[in-house]
Amino acid sequence: MKRTALLIAVFVLMLQMPEHPAIQIGEDRLLSVDGPARPLVESHLSGDPSNPNHMLVGVIQFDSPDGNARTCVAWASFDGGQRWSRSALPVQACFDPWGVVLQDGSAIMVMGGYVPGHDDNLFLFRSPDGGRTWPNSPLGLGAHHDHPMVIAQGNQVYVASGGGVHNSLNQHRDSVSVAHSEDGGRTFGPPTDVIASNLGYQAEGPVVLSDGTFVVGFHDYCCQHGDKWLLRPRSWLVRSSDEGRTFSEPLLVSESCESRGGWPSMAVDGKDRLFWLCIADKFNGVLVQRSDNRGESWSQPLRLNHGETARSFTPSIAVNKDDAIGVSWYEIHDKSCFDVYFTVSLDSGKTFLPEVRVSSTTSCPDTPQDKGAFDNGTFGAGGDYSGLVPTADGLFHIVWSDARTGIYQLRTATVSVKR
Numbered sequence: 001m002k003r004t005a006l007l008i009a010v011f012v013l014m015l016q017m018p019e020h021p022a023i024q025i026g027e028d029r030l031l032s033v034d035g036p037a038r039p040l041v042e043s044h045l046s047g048d049p050s051n052p053n054h055m056l057v058g059v060i061q062f063d064s065p066d067g068n069a070r071t072c073v074a075w076a077s078f079d080g081g082q083r084w085s086r087s088a089l090p091v092q093a094c095f096d097p098w099g100v101v102l103q104d105g106s107a108i109m110v111m112g113g114y115v116p117g118h119d120d121n122l123f124l125f126r127s128p129d130g131g132r133t134w135p136n137s138p139l140g141l142g143a144h145h146d147h148p149m150v151i152a153q154g155n156q157v158y159v160a161s162g163g164g165v166h167n168s169l170n171q172h173r174d175s176v177s178v179a180h181s182e183d184g185g186r187t188f189g190p191p192t193d194v195i196a197s198n199l200g201y202q203a204e205g206p207v208v209l210s211d212g213t214f215v216v217g218f219h220d221y222c223c224q225h226g227d228k229w230l231l232r233p234r235s236w237l238v239r240s241s242d243e244g245r246t247f248s249e250p251l252l253v254s255e256s257c258e259s260r261g262g263w264p265s266m267a268v269d270g271k272d273r274l275f276w277l278c279i280a281d282k283f284n285g286v287l288v289q290r291s292d293n294r295g296e297s298w299s300q301p302l303r304l305n306h307g308e309t310a311r312s313f314t315p316s317i318a319v320n321k322d323d324a325i326g327v328s329w330y331e332i333h334d335k336s337c338f339d340v341y342f343t344v345s346l347d348s349g350k351t352f353l354p355e356v357r358v359s360s361t362t363s364c365p366d367t368p369q370d371k372g373a374f375d376n377g378t379f380g381a382g383g384d385y386s387g388l389v390p391t392a393d394g395l396f397h398i399v400w401s402d403a404r405t406g407i408y409q410l411r412t413a414t415v416s417v418k419r
Helices: 001-016 366-376
Strands: 022-025 040-047 055-062 070-077 086-089 092-101 109-115 124-125 144-151 157-164 170-183 193-194 200-208 215-224 229-240 253-256 265-268 274-279 286-291 312-319 325-333 337-347 387-390 396-402 409-418
Touching: 022 040, 022 337, 040 387, 040 396, 055 396, 070 109, 070 124, 109 144, 109 157, 109 215, 124 265, 144 200, 157 215, 170 200, 170 215, 170 396, 200 265, 200 274, 215 265, 215 274, 229 274, 253 274, 253 286, 265 312, 274 312, 286 312, 286 325, 312 387, 312 396, 325 387, 325 396, 337 396, 337 409
Parallel strands: 040 092, 070 092, 092 144
Antiparallel strands: 022 409, 040 055, 055 070, 070 086, 092 109, 109 124, 144 157, 157 170, 157 200, 170 193, 200 215, 215 229, 229 253, 265 274, 274 286, 312 325, 325 337, 387 396, 396 409
16 A cells, blocks of 8 residues: 555656656658659748748759759748748749748748849849749849848848958958848848958858847858868857948857858847857767857857767757747768758757657668759758748748658658747
8 A cells, every 4th residue: 555655646746747848840741742853952941920820941943964954942831831832933043042031921032043134143032922922023132142141120131141342452352241121121222241351251140139230140161262171160240230231340159160061050049149050070960159148259069969970961040939949950871861850958058958850761862863963062961051940839840851752852840849
């Protein structure tokens, strides 16, 4: 009797104890059910800040076996990712599609490439119906841009990219280029180009703080003209408190990031804490650093992968409405085969839960159908970035390039975090 009473007491105590945090992965499903059977890589995913059922995906579509012909495609969902409608965008040699959904439900996509009749190589499409339809003619945002990204806070829209300008001595310099719109992306003022050094560097990870301060990172990775990779790449950021007209001096973030495992990125939580995400040196793990003072100083890198060795690529970071910090990435094994993993922090980035596999089947993209994309190098691990976004209900959604069928297609899964 005493033993039975003791077991009952322990059981009652367990019921009263709070549950341990847990990551719950939904079934991964094929997103790209429409369109031709062509490789799809480098997906970006964005969500409607007020409607959890509305999401937008942009992705590169390879249209020729040699990989030289590329277009960009947008998919929109209005039912939480159950069904997606496809729209091809009229940009040739398309690269780096990136989207955002505004507070009023309208959608914006930016990308690089070529459009006949334009001297620009950076283009913006605006869809007033949230991605159901897109205009045939884009807004040109200038030439000599790379890795464009778009973010919004209300009607304030920022397009950040890597630029190229000449200084006062007519010497070529890389720049962090920022264009700003006050009317929801309908019109933009002239861009501001921040020249940080004479090195080669790339913009990444723009965020907007609660008071409207715009913050954008950049990562120097090679000497000017790309003739030599740096032995110790560095990550930096600059800030603007006047809507991108002027910027602070560069602030050092990290010297711990690999240059070739997918671009670093940044996220911000509800208390304006900044989080910097990147791949570790020699691709050995995923690193996160935190700043509690708007980028003035940063914590030591925290490695998220719990294995002793790892070959990690293409990380993404996002913060949901409850300030849970989600991170996803590709983990490569068996030569070129990979799976997608996810982890989360529930204590403002101090610790992360053990990673959980998202993809239900390992993807091996070194196939004849993926040859043009896989042989490109950049897209062997799905591209420089992949899709991760929290929706207004607190769920995380992941989109990635998956080759389980022999060709890169888009798959998606939903992640919930139980505290």
